[in-house]
Amino acid sequence: MNSIEVKDISKTFGDVCALDHVTINFEQNKIYGLLGRNGAGKSTLLNILTNRIFPDSGQVLINGISTTNNDTALGSMYLMSEKTYYPEKMKIKDAYKWTKIFYPDFDETYAKKIAQMFKLNIKKPITSLSTGYTSIFKITIALSVNTPFILLDEPVLGLDANHRDLFYKLLIEKFSDHPCTIVISTHLIEEVSQVIEDIVIIQDGKIIRNESCEALLSKGYTVSGSKTIVDTYIQYKNVIGYDSLGGLKTAYILGEINKSTLPDGVETTKLDLQRLFIQLTNELGDDRNEFESSL
């Protein structure tokens, strides 16, 4: 089975415990969302998976075999990371040739085709690109390497909305044509919720959620209506925030909804993934709790 097994991985940087006994499987041919706050440990995990940094303890197995000193296993994964390791002044088209040496299944023709869709000029040096176009350059490679595992760390950083839209479409196309395991780490949670199947939430170096997007989304809902009615309804509910506008109120609630107990005159919708994530990862005693979750 083509899976990545992460077994009891821990990693400390100085005083900071970046990963704390992390165990997780990334199964074959699934798209995962790896979500977490800034500094939660997402990038550390992705870098350990691909042997760019080494864990203090624990191991990573690909198809049951440890990735340590295992070029075959490592060659089956591609990590699009924040850092790029191309020589200064290298042009994009030359980076494509260079990639082909390390990833024999890299499809240069396809990379050039999607570069054109994004209007990326492949004659430019990589270092001359803006934040958005640096991401696009990395996307053109990640979507063309054709490895069984593709790991994407903040793939849409700096991209405009149209380009993000195009990226999500190309990703789904790629996944349909060449099924593979994709792990996307991103802060644009609401957008990515439309392309991912499973969600892994990491918080302070620990996995706090690992379930299907659908299952997680079923755990939160909103209730809207006149303030008095909503206030009465939510009295004994786990309310995580609200919006008010004139006499109207929307409350965000964690838990399973029981539609039969809903009073007349209120409307209910699912809680979106981003708001759910924000609540699940807010820290106890966090200063920001003095604000309403009103947006």
Added chain:
Amino acid sequence: MNSIEVKDISKTFGDVCALDHVTINFEQNKIYGLLGRNGAGKSTLLNILTNRIFPDSGQVLINGISTTNNDTALGSMYLMSEKTYYPEKMKIKDAYKWTKIFYPDFDETYAKKIAQMFKLNIKKPITSLSTGYTSIFKITIALSVNTPFILLDEPVLGLDANHRDLFYKLLIEKFSDHPCTIVISTHLIEEVSQVIEDIVIIQDGKIIRNESCEALLSKGYTVSGSKTIVDTYIQYKNVIGYDSLGGLKTAYILGEINKSTLPDGVETTKLDLQRLFIQLTNELGDDRNEFESSL
């Protein structure tokens, strides 16, 4: 009146016309969203407003007086831009002291207070910060300078969802407590639609939309239902994309909705700002049009 008047500004870089006869007013005490594709001219406009770069022709007036060689006018604007101009190795807390010299109304106590909310360690050198925390550092200054005009270029780049949430809340708080004119340039359109009043869309150096968020949002809608019914309904409509799932279809339509002509069994919602933006700024003959707008 405290307004920024941009009069017939043009700017060319080499072969590229970055701004093409741009005329626009930013009125007192409003929050504007300055939206555009990568490379549309947003940053050039913001840099010209603050005299960091000079236009080839046209002028910028603040309260009716040209900003050229006018330190008072320039001191009334603060631009949070992609580039930071602080000396290498300068610590955040020293940057706060430095800011106070140039912006006498800068509230250092408040900057430190919100730094703590974001868990920004102000003893760190600015250059040691991650992408997200570099944005947070700049946010703490922008929300504390207390100038009549605050211009924010990609303020939430790299921020996690919780921090973006906190930023939007603090921005609204600031605006309520000290009304001012705020211009936000961002690619996270759906999120910002909740805090902005007016929208300015720039495309290829030209202003293509300048109207209230509400007015713009009233111009698009979606229709969902069984494929056959939706297909019949949209026959003579300006359809900009659709989603299909089994026998169901959602069509995205530009134009005013006439609810009386809606057939039974279809549901309609407003088109969100991001999808509307994507369609308005897609270029004719753009390669990406070969894809459905399906996300």
